[in-house]
Amino acid sequence: MPAPENLESLFHPRTVAVVGASDKPGKISGVIMESLAAAGFDGEVYPVNPSREEVGGVKCYPTLGHIEGGVDLAVLAVPAGVVPGVLEESPGAARGVVIIGGGFGEAGPEGKELERRVRDLARKSGTRVIGPNCMGLYNSSAGLDTFFIPREKVRRPPAGGVSIISQSGSFAITAMDELASEGVGVARVVSYGNKLDVNEADCLAYLAEDESTTAVAVYMESVTDGHAFVEAASRCAAVKPVMALKVGRFGAGASAARSHTGALTGRYEVYRAAFRKAGVIEVGGYEEFIGGCKALGAEKTPRGRRVAIVTDGGGIGVGLADSCSEAGLEVPPLDEYVKEELAGEFPSYFGVSNPLDLTGSVTDGLFAEAVEKVLDGDNFDMAIVAALWGPPGLTDGLAGLLAQKAEISGKPVLVCTPGGEYSRGRMGLFRERGLPVFPSPESAVRAAALIAEVGERGGLKKGGEG
Amino acid sequence: MPAPENLESLFHPRTVAVVGASDKPGKISGVIMESLAAAGFDGEVYPVNPSREEVGGVKCYPTLGHIEGGVDLAVLAVPAGVVPGVLEESPGAARGVVIIGGGFGEAGPEGKELERRVRDLARKSGTRVIGPNCMGLYNSSAGLDTFFIPREKVRRPPAGGVSIISQSGSFAITAMDELASEGVGVARVVSYGNKLDVNEADCLAYLAEDESTTAVAVYMESVTDGHAFVEAASRCAAVKPVMALKVGRFGAGASAARSHTGALTGRYEVYRAAFRKAGVIEVGGYEEFIGGCKALGAEKTPRGRRVAIVTDGGGIGVGLADSCSEAGLEVPPLDEYVKEELAGEFPSYFGVSNPLDLTGSVTDGLFAEAVEKVLDGDNFDMAIVAALWGPPGLTDGLAGLLAQKAEISGKPVLVCTPGGEYSRGRMGLFRERGLPVFPSPESAVRAAALIAEVGERGGLKKGGEG
Numbered sequence: 001m002p003a004p005e006n007l008e009s010l011f012h013p014r015t016v017a018v019v020g021a022s023d024k025p026g027k028i029s030g031v032i033m034e035s036l037a038a039a040g041f042d043g044e045v046y047p048v049n050p051s052r053e054e055v056g057g058v059k060c061y062p063t064l065g066h067i068e069g070g071v072d073l074a075v076l077a078v079p080a081g082v083v084p085g086v087l088e089e090s091p092g093a094a095r096g097v098v099i100i101g102g103g104f105g106e107a108g109p110e111g112k113e114l115e116r117r118v119r120d121l122a123r124k125s126g127t128r129v130i131g132p133n134c135m136g137l138y139n140s141s142a143g144l145d146t147f148f149i150p151r152e153k154v155r156r157p158p159a160g161g162v163s164i165i166s167q168s169g170s171f172a173i174t175a176m177d178e179l180a181s182e183g184v185g186v187a188r189v190v191s192y193g194n195k196l197d198v199n200e201a202d203c204l205a206y207l208a209e210d211e212s213t214t215a216v217a218v219y220m221e222s223v224t225d226g227h228a229f230v231e232a233a234s235r236c237a238a239v240k241p242v243m244a245l246k247v248g249r250f251g252a253g254a255s256a257a258r259s260h261t262g263a264l265t266g267r268y269e270v271y272r273a274a275f276r277k278a279g280v281i282e283v284g285g286y287e288e289f290i291g292g293c294k295a296l297g298a299e300k301t302p303r304g305r306r307v308a309i310v311t312d313g314g315g316i317g318v319g320l321a322d323s324c325s326e327a328g329l330e331v332p333p334l335d336e337y338v339k340e341e342l343a344g345e346f347p348s349y350f351g352v353s354n355p356l357d358l359t360g361s362v363t364d365g366l367f368a369e370a371v372e373k374v375l376d377g378d379n380f381d382m383a384i385v386a387a388l389w390g391p392p393g394l395t396d397g398l399a400g401l402l403a404q405k406a407e408i409s410g411k412p413v414l415v416c417t418p419g420g421e422y423s424r425g426r427m428g429l430f431r432e433r434g435l436p437v438f439p440s441p442e443s444a445v446r447a448a449a450l451i452a453e454v455g456e457r458g459g460l461k462k463g464g465e466g
Numbered sequence: 467m468p469a470p471e472n473l474e475s476l477f478h479p480r481t482v483a484v485v486g487a488s489d490k491p492g493k494i495s496g497v498i499m500e501s502l503a504a505a506g507f508d509g510e511v512y513p514v515n516p517s518r519e520e521v522g523g524v525k526c527y528p529t530l531g532h533i534e535g536g537v538d539l540a541v542l543a544v545p546a547g548v549v550p551g552v553l554e555e556s557p558g559a560a561r562g563v564v565i566i567g568g569g570f571g572e573a574g575p576e577g578k579e580l581e582r583r584v585r586d587l588a589r590k591s592g593t594r595v596i597g598p599n600c601m602g603l604y605n606s607s608a609g610l611d612t613f614f615i616p617r618e619k620v621r622r623p624p625a626g627g628v629s630i631i632s633q634s635g636s637f638a639i640t641a642m643d644e645l646a647s648e649g650v651g652v653a654r655v656v657s658y659g660n661k662l663d664v665n666e667a668d669c670l671a672y673l674a675e676d677e678s679t680t681a682v683a684v685y686m687e688s689v690t691d692g693h694a695f696v697e698a699a700s701r702c703a704a705v706k707p708v709m710a711l712k713v714g715r716f717g718a719g720a721s722a723a724r725s726h727t728g729a730l731t732g733r734y735e736v737y738r739a740a741f742r743k744a745g746v747i748e749v750g751g752y753e754e755f756i757g758g759c760k761a762l763g764a765e766k767t768p769r770g771r772r773v774a775i776v777t778d779g780g781g782i783g784v785g786l787a788d789s790c791s792e793a794g795l796e797v798p799p800l801d802e803y804v805k806e807e808l809a810g811e812f813p814s815y816f817g818v819s820n821p822l823d824l825t826g827s828v829t830d831g832l833f834a835e836a837v838e839k840v841l842d843g844d845n846f847d848m849a850i851v852a853a854l855w856g857p858p859g860l861t862d863g864l865a866g867l868l869a870q871k872a873e874i875s876g877k878p879v880l881v882c883t884p885g886g887e888y889s890r891g892r893m894g895l896f897r898e899r900g901l902p903v904f905p906s907p908e909s910a911v912r913a914a915a916l917i918a919e920v921g922e923r924g925g926l927k928k929g930g931e932g
Contacts (some may be wrong), residue, residue: 026858102825107814149856153888168781170826170854174885181886221784245785252797253787256780256821284792286785286884287908314722315634318687319711319752321719326750331718348573355722359568360636388636390615392492418752419640420647422619440753 006128007198007206010096011188012142013072014043017064017094019086020078021047021055028100028148029077030056039138039145039156046071065090072096075136075146080104083132084117092125098146099131105194106133115196122197134193135169138176140186141212147191149173160185161214162293165203167192167221171286175219178290183431184297187212201228208236214460215296217289218244218280221257222266226274233278241296241454243281245289246271281453288446291438295447298436300412301455302381306330307448308374309355311386312362312394316418317355320386320441327449331355335379342373363393368401375409381455382412384444389422396429403433412436412451416444472594473664473672476562477654478608479538480509483530483560485552486544487513487521494566494614495543496522505604505611505622512537531556538562541602541612546570549598550583558591564612565598571660572599581662588663600659601635604642606652607678613657615639626651627680628759631669633658633687637752641685644756649897650763653678667694674702680926681762683755684710684746687723688732692740699744707762707920709747711755712737747919754912757904761913764902766878767921768847772796773914774840775821777852778828778860782884783821786852786907793915797821801845808839829859834867841875847921848878850910855888862895869899878902878917882910 016036021029029047033056036045047055050062061067064074064086074094076083080103087097099118104111115132122129130136136146140159147154154173157180164186166172172191179186188210190203200220207213216236223229236242248257249268275282283289307329311317321331334342334354342352346366350358356370371383385402387394406413415430415437417423423439430437438444454460482502487495495513499522502511513521516528527533530540530552540560542549546569553563565584570577581598588595596602602612606625613620620639623646630652632638638657645652654676656669666686673679682702689695702708714723715734741748749755773795777783787797800808800820808818812832816824822836837849851868853860872879881896881903883889889905896903904910920926 153855155886155888166781168779168784170779170856171781171785173856174779174782174854174889177886177889178884179886181890219781221781247781247784247788249788250791251787252799252820253784253791255799256784256787256819256823285789285906285908286782287906290906313634313636313640315632315637315685315687315713316640316752318634318713318719318722319637321717321722322713322715323751325716325719333718333721353722354718357722388640389619390636390639418644420621420643420645422621423640423643424647440751440756442751442753 007202009072010128010130010137010198011139011206013096013144015046015071016041016043017046017048017067017071017074019048019064019074019076021049021060022052023056031148031150032075032077032146034150035145035147038151039143041143041145063090064093067093070094073098076100080111080114080132084114084121087118087121087125087127092127094127096128097122097130098134098136099129100134100136100148102133104132115194119196129197130190131193132196135172135191138189147173155180157184157186160187160297161212161299162186162217162297163188163207163210163213164217165190165192165200166219168219169193171219175290175293179293182294183428184294195224199224201225201232204232204236204242208232208239213240214299215241216243217293218242219289220244220246221248223271226270230274230278233280237279241281241457241460242279243283243292243296243450244275245283245285279457281450283450287443288450291443291447292450294436295414295451296454296460298412298434299460301451301459302412303455304381305452306332306379306381308380308383309386310358310367310370310374310383311355312358312360312367312391313386313388314357314359316386316388316441317357320384320445321355323442323445327445329445329449329452332379334374335377338373338379342370345369360391361393362391364395364398364401367398368405371402371413372405372408375405375411380411382414382448384448385413385415386441387415387417389417389419389426396426399429399433399435403435406435414438414444414448416441473668475538476594476596476603477605477672479562479610481512481537482507482509483512483514483533483537483540485514485530485540485542487515487526488518489522497614497616498541498543498612500616501611501613504617506609507611508609529556530559533559536560539564542566546577546580546598550580550587553584553587553591553593558593560593562594563588564596564600564602566600566602566614568599570598581660585662595663596656597659598662601638601657604655613639621646623650623652626653626763627678627765628652628683628763629654629673629676629679630683631656631658631666632685634685635659637685641756641759645759648760649894650760661690665690667691667698670698670702670708674698674705679706680765681707682709683759684708685755686710686712687714689737692736696740696744699746703745707747707923707926708745709749709758709762709916710741711749711751745923747916749916753909754916757909757913758916760902761880761917762920762926764878764900765926767917767925768878769921770847771918772798772845772847774846774849775852776824776833776836776840776849777821778824778826778833778857779852779854780823780825782852782854782907783823786850786911787821789908789911793911795911795915795918798845800840801843804839804845808836811835826857827859828857830861830864830867833864834871837868837879838871838874841871841877846877848880848914850914851879851881852907853881853883854885855883855892862892865895865899865901869901872901880904880910880914882907
């Protein structure tokens with residue numbers, strides 16, 4: 001396996017060339033240049049196109065070789081057939097290359113042959129390649145963004161600790177967009193597509209040592225080299241949580257994954273065994289992937305599986321308790337001491353147990369006090385708060401109070417606020433104060449189960465080698 | 467079991483009294499009067515309060531007995547201890563009563579005793595009672611709304627075919643609010659709380675014969691009379707789909723359910739057996755409950771379990787196929803004939819299989835054409851469409867075209883558009899055209915599995931007795 005530092009020019013380029021640059025509206029190359037500008041990339045950007053003098057007012061170069069000193073990263077927004085020529089005419093002029101276009105291995109034997117030619121050329125010149133058939137790279141701290149979907153359609157997440165590596169480009173952008181709308185920060189996103197060079201193992205090895213990355217979320221359809229994957233995933237999982245979604249697990253999905261990026265997918269059981277061996281936490285689908293990123297983005301993990309449920313909706317509380325049991329979380333009774341303390345201060349009709357039902361008479365203050373009391377001491381490892389907004393005593397001030405109590409406790413507090421527009425409009429209040437917030441009880445429980453598993457494996461702190 | 471027509475005065479009252487009426491701001495009785503007005507109730511509303519001459523400019527009556535001819539429905543917004551007196555002083559003056567307040571059976575032995583007294587009084591005068599400890603009734607076609615949460619916090623759904631009966635009031639309003647925001651129409655909502663008289667079996671028997679109700683969704687913690695429940699649920703499920711969420715299934719949840727409405731909950735296995743016997747479709751939680759209401763609200767059920775997946779995001783398509791397999795749905799390959807037809811019209815790099823991946827080169831027209839072609843003939847029973855909005859060829863026009871093709875096919879087409887703000891902002895386009903739309907692949911699959919089960923049991927059409 002190549003040393004991860006070789007990937008530095010890809011993840012942290014100082015100079016980026018866009019090959020196939022054009023200012024015709026709607027051209028992919030134009031969107032990429034806009035993405036770089038919008039991301040605040042402050043290195044040099046060089047348009048490359050033999051048939052143009054300038055692009056968008058910037059001097060255009062005929063080939064990569066014409067750029068003095070070459071570039072750290074070249075984004076190739078040209079048709080598949082043109083790619084070998086670009087590499088051949090200026091060998092080594094780009095230390096790293098992203099090949100955006102499709103029409104390679106996923107398109108049949110000719111495409112596979114094209115892929116082989118590109119791989120040979122890149123190896124000869126020591127160039128690292130991401131793609132083809134991909135979106136490339138997003139690095140929130142380096143202002144790097146090669147994703148060719150305009151920002152009005154797909155928002156980019158703020159800077160944060162979660163890094164995503166994805167075989168599917170559309171999965172990567174959908175997740176980025178959803179996380180951006182959820183206010184979850186990310187460090188790096190790699191859409192690696194057909195992985196003719198850089199694959200999931202390379203990315204994991206790189207992210208293991210990347211200081212900005214506190215957790216890694218992987219979407220994969222296939223693995224290139226099982227041994228290398230387990231080695232890199234183990235190395236990464238030893239120092240930060242690694243969560244993976246393997247799709248193409250069953251019948252139709254498995255065949256679809258094969259045709260999607262042209263890769264062999266292998267048997268699902270083998271993946272499961274590899275994940276287990278490497279200490280990778282498997283998630284079952286898109287919802288769990290997003291929820292997991294939200295929970296990991298909040299950067300707090302519990303020490304165990306004991307959940308305190310605090311709510312002002314009795315029914316939702318009961319449902320939460322069921323979901324926790326189903327997800328392998330524990331919902332132990334309240335300690336007698338806590339019970340007495342709460343019973344002394346709360347009206348007699350409050351259901352002082354776990355779940356703790358504060359009823360329609362709840363206020364912001366009572367909600368916060370309840371969370372503080374149950375999380376004090378060593379009876380619980382985390383709390384799930386289900387806030388329904390009907391009670392007149394609840395205001396927008398709840399989020400700030402709960403965030404304070406969560407901070408004091410040092411334990412994760414996950415919030416869910418099921419309901420319609422009013423509830424949905426309140427979610428941002430929790431998010432802004434660092435509390436992960438979910439639209440349904442089940443999504444909160446899935447995330448709680450995930451961070452419980454992370455906690456059991458040593459939490460989010462960067463520890464020693466495992 | 468009392469005949470369901472006895473409940474007509476509760477569900478379709480012509481005259482409603484609000485006992486405990488007051489125009490002090492923030493009073494529950496005031497919100498109820500506002501709810502009735504906002505719902506467009508066009509019968510008479512009588513405030514009742516011995517210490518007032520008028521409320522909000524309307525003449526106030528000292529007791530129910532002072533209203534000439536009595537009322538169909540009296541909503542009692544008075545403290546628990548006052549309730550027996552209200553019934554005693556004007557026996558039979560109200561044909562139906564909703565008791566809003568808590569402090570009854572759920573509050574201990576004294577409350578249980580109070581409940582018994584009220585039950586005796588009601589029986590003597592032939593008065594049907596909903597509650598106590600509940601929200602009461604919502605009837606979208608009769609302009610009836612006794613729910614005491616203001617509409618700015620909890621929206622009310624438009625008129626439609628789904629009826630909800632719920633032991634938990636907060637669950638009922640949360641679901642109503644979410645369904646309103648999702649544009650799902652409902653017929654009736656009953657929050658029946660401690661059910662000292664009217665219980666789940668009575669409601670099911672009533673809704674079985676209610677012509678506005680095309681499907682019933684039940685939230686329950688306990689059952690009053692197992693035999694009566696199975697009989698009523700069977701009668702209802704024979705003519706329209708009945709979906710039930712039983713909470714308090716496990717350890718902590720089961721204890722919580724007991725204390726929540728003061729009812730015995732019984733063993734979960736017994737419920738499962740009862741659901742099976744009655745033909746009730748069980749759902750596992752809030753998410754499935756809401757998703758099920760959305761799917762049933764669209765009023766189309768498939769004839770079988772064969773799903774065509776059409777998407778412009780390869781990765782999401784693969785994940786959808788996995789989820790379908792896990793949910794017991796089938797994702798069979800495309801017929802050779804359809805494959806050739808599509809291959810003739812689509813670019814060669816489209817993945818012409820099932821899932822059908824239209825890639826980033828998709829347009830509204832190609833998406834619609836693909837859905838039309840795969841649903842034509844007898845190879846599939848329904849389609850799940852996953853629309854990702856990155857491709858420049860996709861516009862807001864997609865929803866209308868897809869709705870047309872769904873209409874032509876006569877088969878259910880479920881849409882999911884995972885992602886952030888742009889995607890979320892497009893959901894209404896599908897909704898408005900009658901296509902059920904979901905925020906994640908998994909939520910679409912859960913709903914597809916539910917309507918497949920409904921389809922197997924004879925669909926949504928009102929059939930003969932089962």
